[in-house]
Amino acid sequence: MNYLVTVTTALRVLKSNKSRTFLTMLGIVIGIAAVIVIISVGAGAQSLIFNQISSVGSNLIGIMPGYSDESGPPASVLGVAVTTLKNDDGLALKKINGVVAVTSYTRGIASVQWQNQKIDATFVGTTAEYPQVEEADTLWGDFFSSTNDKGISRVVVLGFQVWQDLFGDQNPVGESVKIKGESFRVVGVINKKGVQGFENKDTLIFIPLETTQKILLGISHVSLIRVKVVDDQKVSEVLEQCRQILRERHNITGSKPDDFSARAAKQALDVLSQITNALRFFLAGIAAVSLLVGGVGIMNIMLIAVNERTKEIGLRKSIGATKRNIQKQFLIEAVILTVIGGFLGIVVGLAFSGLVAIVANYLGYEWQWVVTIPSILLAVGFSGAVGIVFGWYPARQAANLEPITALRHE
């Protein structure tokens, strides 16, 4: 019996029992696709987190009120309001050599109304240097100016999404909107920016800092100062100077701790790469588990399929099949099932992980569709080996029985 005949025979056997073939193949397809999808989605999530953080910019320094040590979060993150950080602190940092721009922030949520359209938006109180620090440009009009900063002007710049929700495609510059019941004049719209640092920048509105402090929030402190440094190399030097100046301004001497946390975005990136590394191990663990689960699934379906055919093995032996004939037949059947199932599994896995990427991108996340060759090889190699071994080994066991024992098997 040559191999060509065996292969055509095997194909005929697989075709003659379509439901069994389908189920067996389904086990292999799901096993392989699951592993590919999980590895790909994991890598995509990792790239998303990394992009989000790095999109903030690596030459930025962030200063938040309240002390924290290097590894923990600043107090303000924990919901403690610390009021020691002021806009003047930010202005003082401008003198440092190597600083390009500085801006301060406050934040709040308010309803925004234009004619009959009303939405809730997060407002950001900031200064005229915001576009420089965050690299934002305008679609309509201009960002507010430093004159607006000082004059407590009631002007507002809209995020892309807010503009679309309120005005559709209309030019809003010069229109008047109501924020918390107060009238504000729209001076500009910022171009579409998408999600950065896990925040959708398009749903924000921007108001001069002092206006938010005095009119909307009734506070005098700021929640964040951002310093943009001329290049990455100077970041740590500038950071140290920032600390010195702020300590002086806040009258902190000797070994007393800071009442603020100054961090470079780069530091955050380093912390982050630790997180993503942890994530990578976690995903590898999940992939290993799914590989195992898929493997057990394939093993079971193969065992059941062969067990069901013990009688057929008995019959074949009784009409003259040798052990080798039986082994070869089942081995080739298992190989055919695994090859076709493996191919379909790859296709399904790619399609599914691609779909996840498409949906994530549609939702505004910068999700990369990552499928690595090693992940495919791992999935196909392991599942294929399991499928072939457990398609062949029990058949070998059955072929070793006396024909009548196999024939009597129910």
Next chain:
Amino acid sequence: MIKLDKISKAYETDGVETPVLFDVDLKIDSGEFVAIMGPSGSGKSTLMQILGFLDRPSTGKYFFDGKDTASFSDDELASLRNARLGFIFQSFNLLPRTTVLENVKLPLQYSPTTKEKDKDGLANEALKSVGLGHRINFFSNQLSGGEKQRVAIARALVLKPEVIFADEPTGNLDSKSGSQVMEILDQLNTQGHTIILVTHESNTARFAQRIIAISDGQIVKDERVVGKKQYAGELK
């Protein structure tokens, strides 16, 4: 051609030995039509399975064509079952969802001496001889019981074996299909095939020239039948 010398067989289940055959001595010559009869549990099927190399005896010697079969390798036994023996089972044992032709061609798949191009012809010829030439493209599960058993006969004789074993071949059939099957076996015997039949129906056994009665694992009677054709006529 077949000679058994003190053959015994015992099955072991969960450590308990159940004896089935004791010290069976038997000689069957080429061209005979032998019926092995006995009540269920008497060991008649086991005896046939040992004769047909579907099972091995626990003790004793089995000479086939003068050779001690204990020395035969698995592959030699497989080729013996393929080329020189044919089996017909009570439950047909056809492959489901497979055509009649493919079922009959099955033994040819394991026959190294049969050329690929001759296989369809041999299978067709065998099917014609059992009167099923018109059913070759039917699936085995579309056939009636009698037709299934005739396909099984075609499968058993496709390689023109010397000995055909039939284990209760009419057990699952109505009397009309049963007598059809028996007539075919009778015909095969006339053509020179040795037939070894296991049955508990005396009507079926009457086609044989020799009846071996077995009870509790031992041969209790072994006698030649005279004028068997007469009985066959009665059955019709």
